[in-house]
Amino acid sequence: MTPLIGVIGGSGFYKLDNLTHVEDIDVTTPWGKPSSKVMILNLPSNVQIAFIARHGIHHSLTPSEVNSQANIAALKHIGVKAIVAFSAVGSLREEIKPGDFVIPNQIIDRTKSIRQHTFFGPGQGVVTHAMFGEPFSPSLSNFIAPLIKEVLPDNVDLHTSTDQSDKTVVCMEGPQFSTRAESRMYQQLGGDIINMSVLPEAKLAREAELSYSLICTSTDYDAWRINEEPVTVAEVIKTLTTNATNSKHVVQNVLQHVHEALLKEGILTEQGSMQYSIITPKERFTQEAKNTLSFILPDYFK
């Protein structure tokens, strides 16, 4: 059976060596090649999942260089319905300590418009406006949160949003880390954690009608703490290995439940959402646009 779940591994998380490797698929999309081959792996139950290393298997792509269009398009094209992505983040809150896990439900965009952030690019003649008020899949995130909590070691906390409060990830361009003033501004804006990767990945997943959740692992306190040194890569790397081990454990133990739920429960609430987002009349679609866009949305661009 084709994999229903795609996993995107972030910094420190370049392979899933705790699972059985089945094959690597070399996918070429109309938007180019993904960051790595699509690795097909078996969970212990023999259920398959698909894995991409966001920065490449040797971490050779900067956050701005990651081809998120190709990563998302490749996963959608091979039949994936939901993406569980991982990200190493800085913490903007004292209570989110290095090593902790966070499942955010909101994003603040601080990227600089140099990344390709839509499948409906210039010159294509197809205009869409995807809904993005809830940038992650609430049903998928709510489903995985208690399962993740169960498998994390006792010294690792999981932080999630509640009805009263969001968990907001700030996405900056990088590759340099933030200044102290920026870091403190993000706190005032309501940011809880910061990374360089969630956008445009989450936007493109939405355009491809994939349910998308982000599992963040905290590595540092960014630059906001007055009496502490600001974040360095060396500091990030100290926690990355432990975080990657915990993340692999999460994949192995949680995704089996997600796979079963995808088959029977109404988790895939993002499927079909683009039918309300395409504003150009379909009679106006050119054959070229249809050829390109049917790669990810065959129902609308046949």
Ligand SMILES: CSC[C@H]1O[C@H](OP(=O)(O)O)[C@H](O)[C@@H]1O
């Ligand atoms: C290595 S520190 C900065 C780097 O780490 C995060 O990567 P990812 O989200 O892929 O785990 C962050 O977004 C930056 O790209």
Ligand SMILES: Nc1ncnc2[nH]cnc12
């Ligand atoms: N402090 C930080 N800022 C941005 N991205 C990060 N990834 C890990 N730590 C980070």
